[in-house]
Each structure stands twice: as structure tokens, then as C-alpha cells.
Amino acid sequence: MSEKKRGFLGRLFGGKEVPEEQSDTETGAVETPLAETGDPSITDEKAVDVSMDVEPAGALNEPALPLEAETGPDLADDFARPQAPLGPEEILPTDLGAEAPEAAETDSAATEEASEPKPSWFQRLKKGLSRSSASLTEGIGSIFTKRKLDASMLEELEDILIQADLGVDTAMAITDRLSDGRYNKEISPEEVRAILSEEVEKVLAPVTEPLDLNTGKHPHVVLMVGVNGTGKTTTIGKLSQKLRTEGKTVMLAAGDTFRAAAVEQLKIWGERTGAEVVSRDTGADAAGLAFDAMKEAKDKAVDVLLIDTAGRLQNRAELMDELEKVIRVIKKHDPDAPHTVLLTLDATTGQNALNQVEIFGKVAGVTGLVMTKLDGTARGGILVAIAAKHGLPVHFIGVGEGVEDLEPFSAKDFADAIAGLA
Numbered sequence: 001m002s003e004k005k006r007g008f009l010g011r012l013f014g015g016k017e018v019p020e021e022q023s024d025t026e027t028g029a030v031e032t033p034l035a036e037t038g039d040p041s042i043t044d045e046k047a048v049d050v051s052m053d054v055e056p057a058g059a060l061n062e063p064a065l066p067l068e069a070e071t072g073p074d075l076a077d078d079f080a081r082p083q084a085p086l087g088p089e090e091i092l093p094t095d096l097g098a099e100a101p102e103a104a105e106t107d108s109a110a111t112e113e114a115s116e117p118k119p120s121w122f123q124r125l126k127k128g129l130s131r132s133s134a135s136l137t138e139g140i141g142s143i144f145t146k147r148k149l150d151a152s153m154l155e156e157l158e159d160i161l162i163q164a165d166l167g168v169d170t171a172m173a174i175t176d177r178l179s180d181g182r183y184n185k186e187i188s189p190e191e192v193r194a195i196l197s198e199e200v201e202k203v204l205a206p207v208t209e210p211l212d213l214n215t216g217k218h219p220h221v222v223l224m225v226g227v228n229g230t231g232k233t234t235t236i237g238k239l240s241q242k243l244r245t246e247g248k249t250v251m252l253a254a255g256d257t258f259r260a261a262a263v264e265q266l267k268i269w270g271e272r273t274g275a276e277v278v279s280r281d282t283g284a285d286a287a288g289l290a291f292d293a294m295k296e297a298k299d300k301a302v303d304v305l306l307i308d309t310a311g312r313l314q315n316r317a318e319l320m321d322e323l324e325k326v327i328r329v330i331k332k333h334d335p336d337a338p339h340t341v342l343l344t345l346d347a348t349t350g351q352n353a354l355n356q357v358e359i360f361g362k363v364a365g366v367t368g369l370v371m372t373k374l375d376g377t378a379r380g381g382i383l384v385a386i387a388a389k390h391g392l393p394v395h396f397i398g399v400g401e402g403v404e405d406l407e408p409f410s411a412k413d414f415a416d417a418i419a420g421l422a
Contacts, residue, residue: 126417128399132380133420167385197419204411209393219297219305223338228311230344231372237269238406248303253293254279256310287329294333348377372398
């Protein structure tokens with residue numbers, strides 16, 4: 001470091017003085033002499049340019065002394081001094097070379113992110129169904145580009161629709177509609193996607209039904225069923241949050257006694273949503289827990305009792321027998337209970353979901369569906385095939401992990417999103 005550079009730091013930290021005569025062109029400002037008392041204060045309020053390469057204070061051997069300088073408003077930004085005197089323990093991080101500008105940039109980025117408008121449900125749904133819609137729109141675009149409609153094009157389209165798990169009936173309805181009066185005529189991919197959306201909406205509209213828990217039953221008992229990994233426990237937590245937001249009192253029953261993680265997960269949801277959780281040790285009898293939960297819910301007059309159950313494969317007879325036992329025990333408290341039986345379906349399972357609806361419908365008397373994980377598959381069309389075959393109400397669909405990513409089902413929104421319409 002040059003002698004002139006050390007001169008400024010010398011005054012600042014008690015070191016050497018710089019020669020009294022300096023050129024303005026070298027420093028960019030006039031430096032004033034030190035006070036006679038030896039106190040390192042600057043007596044003139046003129047700005048001092050320190051934009052030269054200065055070694056960090058921590059790199060000097062001399063200890064930092066108190067700063068008492070008052071500086072002018074045009075002091076260089078990269079070494080700005082506060083207007084009030086500071087003691088040695090009060091030296092700001094920026095004075096010691098801390099990374100304040102990066103922190104400011106982080107705060108700015110966080111502010112910008114917070115100011116961004118939250119995406120609407122349709123935007124989240126469209127993003128969640130992007131894999132399903134992409135496979136359909138790309139296939140449609142490859143077929144209907146500057147070609148006149150013929151039988152081979154309709155066969156290609158039908159194959160694409162079936163591969164997307166929309167179902168044979170829906171696929172045929174779409175191709176029949178396209179063929180009506182359009183042979184030997186050009187048809188744009190956009191027109192095909194519009195017809196796809198309309199036909200899908202026709203199938204889904206009859207099963208679009210909000211979940212109604214205002215039946216006068218106290219408690220209204222909701223039993224959650226489904227195979228492993230479909231998201232039953234998470235769905236219960238999200239429903240609990242929505243119900244609590246509506247002002248309802250909710251109790252959760254951790255009926256998946258085979259999985260300690262499921263019990264702990266439900267307890268966390270209970271704490272988060274302010275819902276009481278009835279649980280037992282891992283391996284406890286699920287039917288006994290359901291019986292106790294029914295009694296507590298009645299005694300405390302809660303509005304809704306949400307009962308979790310262990311995930312079970314639909315082809316395991318002994319597990320399905322146990323589910324029947326849980327339902328029999330619930331009916332000992334209320335012959336009409338469970339009042340709602342929700343089957344959670346994982347969209348990524350594709351055609352296997354059709355079989356699950358059939359088996360759980362026979363054993364547990366499923367009254368409605370919740371389709372989860374639509375954002376993780378290109379086979380979201382399976383919901384259309386299920387609706388066409390079974391006609392069960394679809395109450396909710398999920399396209400993510402957040403509470404806001406489980407929303408009441410809308411046939412039009414789903415149809416537009418899967419067809420890639422805005």
C-alpha cells in the first residue's frame with residue numbers, strides 16, 4: 001500500500017499522518033489536518049474520497065479506535081460514515097467490509113417476490129396439468145397441421161386420447177364430433193382442442209359436486225379410505241384447515257395405526273389447524289380407536305370428525321375385512337355413519353384407479369372422490385374415464401403439496417386446463 005493510502009487509514013486508526021500538501025486531482029477532495037489534541041477527528045466537513053483500494057480494517061495490526069468524524073453528504077458510497085459518533089463496539093458492519101450490499105439485494109429480491117401477484121387456482125391447475133395437456137396438445141398439433149381430415153387422422157387422434165387415459169367412450173365421442181361434416185376439410189389444432197374441452201366438460205359436469213357437510217349430523221363423520229401413498233393423511237389435514245377456516249369445530253382420528261409417521265403427521269396437522277387429535281400407540285386396534293373417537297366427538301359436540309384409515313391394497317381381502325370392521329364399529333354409535341366416505345385416488349396410477357373405485361365402492365360404500373397428484377403425471381385424463389364409468393361425485397382435486405393446492409372440483413376448469421386452453 002502507498003504512503004498516501006496509509007495516511008488516511010493512519011488518521012482513522014491512529015497510525016501515520018499523510019503529508020499536508022496533496023493535489024485535488026490525486027484525491028478528488030481536500031483532506032484536513034488532524035486536531036492538535038491527538039483525538040482522531042476531522043475538523044473540516046468537506047468530503048473525503050476513499051474510493052482507492054483500502055485494506056479492510058480487520059487486516060491491520062492496529063486496534064480500531066473510536067470514530068468521531070462527521071462527514072459531508074457527498075462521501076463516497078462504498079465507505080459511507082454515519083452522522084453520529086460511534087464507539088468501538090458500535091462500528092457498523094458496513095464499516096468493516098461486511099457484505100451489506102448483498103443483503104440489500106436479498107431483501108430487494110424478497111420484496112419483489114412478495115409483491116408478485118399470487119397465481120389463481122386456474123393458473124395453478126393449468127400448471128399442474130401441464131404434463132397431461134402437453135402430451136395431448138403436441139399429439140393433436142402433429143396430426144392436424146395443414147392436412148384435410150380423413151379416417152386415418154381420426155384413428156391417430158383416438159389413439160392419443162386413449163393413451164392419455166381419457167377412456168374409450170370419451171375418445172370415440174370426440175372423434176365422432178370431429179368427423180361430423182368435416183371430412184376432406186382442414187381443421188386447426190385449436191379447433192380440435194376446443195372440441196376436446198367441450199366433450200370432457202360434458203362428461204365431468206354431472207359429477208361436479210361440492211362436499212356438503214351441513215347435514216344436521218353432530219358430528220358429521222367423514223371416513224377417508226384408499227391405498228398406500230394416495231395422500232389420505234395429507235388430504236385430511238388440508239380438509240381440516242379448510243373446515244376450520246369456515247368456522248367449524250373439527251376432530252381428527254389417527255386410524256392409520258400401522259404407521260407411526262401417519263399418526264405424527266396427523267398430530268402436526270391438528271396443532272396447525274387447532275383440531276383435537278385422537279390417537280393410540282402404533283399397532284393399536286383401528287376399530288377400537290374409531291369407536292373411542294366417535295364417543296369423544298359426540299361428547300364434545302364437534303361439527304366434523306375426520307377418520308384416517310391405514311392404506312390398503314384393494315386386492316388384499318384381510319385388509320378390506322378390517323376396513324369393514326371399522327365401519328361396523330362406527331355404526332354402533334350412529335347407524336347412518338359414516339355419513340361421507342371419501343376415496344383418495346393417485347392420478348399417477350392411471351387405469352389401476354378404476355379398479356380401486358370399484359373395490360372400495362363395494363366394501364366401504366364410497367360416496368365421493370378426491371383426486372390427488374395430478375401435477376405428477378401425464379395421465380390426468382383418468383379422472384374423465386372414472387367419471388364416465390362410475391359417475392361418483394368428485395369433490396376435490398389436488399395439484400401440489402400446499403393447502404391452497406387442494407380445491408373444490410370444477411368441470412370447466414379441468415376441461416380447459418387439460419385441453420391447454422387459456
